[in-house]
Amino acid sequence: MKKLAKISSWKYSKFLSNKRYNFSRKQVLKHLSKQFIDKAYNKISKWKGYSPTPLIKLNKLNKNLKLKNIFYKDESKRFHLKSFKALGGAYAVEDISKGKKNIVISSATAGNHGRSVAWGAQRLGLDCRIFVSQYVSETRVKEIEKFGATVTKVKGDYESSLNECIRQTKKNKWHIVQDVSNKNYKYVPQLTMAGYSIMIKEISKQTNQYITHVFLQAGVGGMAAGSVAGIARYFKRIPKIIVVEPKEAACVLKSIEAKKMKKIKIKKESIMGGMSCNEMSLVPWNILNKSTNHCITIDDSKVSNTVAMLAKAKFSNKKIIGGECATPGIISLIAACNDKKIKNLLELNEKSNVLVMGCEGNADATLYNKLLSQGLKKI
Numbered sequence: 001m002k003k004l005a006k007i008s009s010w011k012y013s014k015f016l017s018n019k020r021y022n023f024s025r026k027q028v029l030k031h032l033s034k035q036f037i038d039k040a041y042n043k044i045s046k047w048k049g050y051s052p053t054p055l056i057k058l059n060k061l062n063k064n065l066k067l068k069n070i071f072y073k074d075e076s077k078r079f080h081l082k083s084f085k086a087l088g089g090a091y092a093v094e095d096i097s098k099g100k101k102n103i104v105i106s107s108a109t110a111g112n113h114g115r116s117v118a119w120g121a122q123r124l125g126l127d128c129r130i131f132v133s134q135y136v137s138e139t140r141v142k143e144i145e146k147f148g149a150t151v152t153k154v155k156g157d158y159e160s161s162l163n164e165c166i167r168q169t170k171k172n173k174w175h176i177v178q179d180v181s182n183k184n185y186k187y188v189p190q191l192t193m194a195g196y197s198i199m200i201k202e203i204s205k206q207t208n209q210y211i212t213h214v215f216l217q218a219g220v221g222g223m224a225a226g227s228v229a230g231i232a233r234y235f236k237r238i239p240k241i242i243v244v245e246p247k248e249a250a251c252v253l254k255s256i257e258a259k260k261m262k263k264i265k266i267k268k269e270s271i272m273g274g275m276s277c278n279e280m281s282l283v284p285w286n287i288l289n290k291s292t293n294h295c296i297t298i299d300d301s302k303v304s305n306t307v308a309m310l311a312k313a314k315f316s317n318k319k320i321i322g323g324e325c326a327t328p329g330i331i332s333l334i335a336a337c338n339d340k341k342i343k344n345l346l347e348l349n350e351k352s353n354v355l356v357m358g359c360e361g362n363a364d365a366t367l368y369n370k371l372l373s374q375g376l377k378k379i
Contacts, residue, residue: 076361200230
């Protein structure tokens with residue numbers, strides 16, 4: 001295997017500093033309240049099988065980048081769903097169903113959210129209908145079906161599957177559990193984000209080091225916003241917040257650049273499918289638009305390398321199973337450190353305690369094995 005020094009050539013695609021940055025705990029918690037956040041933790045922490053997921057030190061990568069610590073939140077161990085999404089959709093199902101047994105739950109998904117909703121419905125003995133786009137793999141479909149849900153494939157992209165889900169939900173009087181919010185649909189997405197904030201609650205108890213930088217993946221922005229709300233609720237000091245996106249689906253970066261929510265056209269789908277989104281969700285926009293310090297985009301070229309390097313304990317003493325969407329924080333951190341100007345701007349140095357979110361394991365086992373195989377040849 002070639003040395004870790006090979007990472008010195010890794011680059012980002014675009015970098016943007018947020019000129020409107022003005023972090024306010026009060027503002028963040030106005031859009032996702034302490035009550036929402038605390039209730040989610042109090043409920044989910046009592047579920048059978050709940051335990052905090054590991055916070056792993058990427059000590060080998062840290063030595064290479066000359067930082068103080070790099071912490072990796074390993075969501076491959078989240079219940080048996082191998083993804084942070086287990087904290088969101090399933091909790092929203094429990095909340096909105098209110099003990100009723102004669103309702104049908106529906107949702108559109110790129111994969112992990114649908115698994116969480118289907119699992120949540122199965123836990124409560126509810127019928128569940130999930131809609132996916134033509135780009136969602138058969139492996140992900142089968143994983144959703146394992147929880148007893150009926151899955152419908154829709155021609156087109158994620159937005160097409162969402163529109164079909166909404167249409168059939170209205171027609172059949174189902175109960176939709178979506179993690180995308182708009183001005184008329186906020187409550188359920190707030191439930192999912194409150195669930196995601198549990199990761200930050202756990203981290204606040206798992207280390208006594210003050211986190212100085214957080215790299216957060218974004219699709220529609222739910223995980224990033226839920227994490228920022230968790231930071232506002234649980235962290236004593238506010239770290240620098242860097243949002244990471246695929247270069248072809250940078251709706252957060254484009255929105256912050258435009259100072260308003262911006263819908264983009266995706267010309268090429270990213271291998272990081274769960275992050276390949278063309279428009280932000282409203283509540284995340286309200287949270288992220290002034291609490292994000294910087295945005296950074298990456299291409300797909302180093303995803304397989306990172307999957308393999310995690311698996312082969314190149315970044316840490318531990319072997320880690322990280323899927324495609326678990327890689328962007330690591331890739332963008334390395335790329336930022338490779339650019340002296342950006343590294344200085346971000347104040348990444350020997351005093352930095354950096355947090356990256358390993359938001360999924362091999363949730364799509366077929367894709368994971370393919371990326372692992374490709375990556376092993378490259379490293």
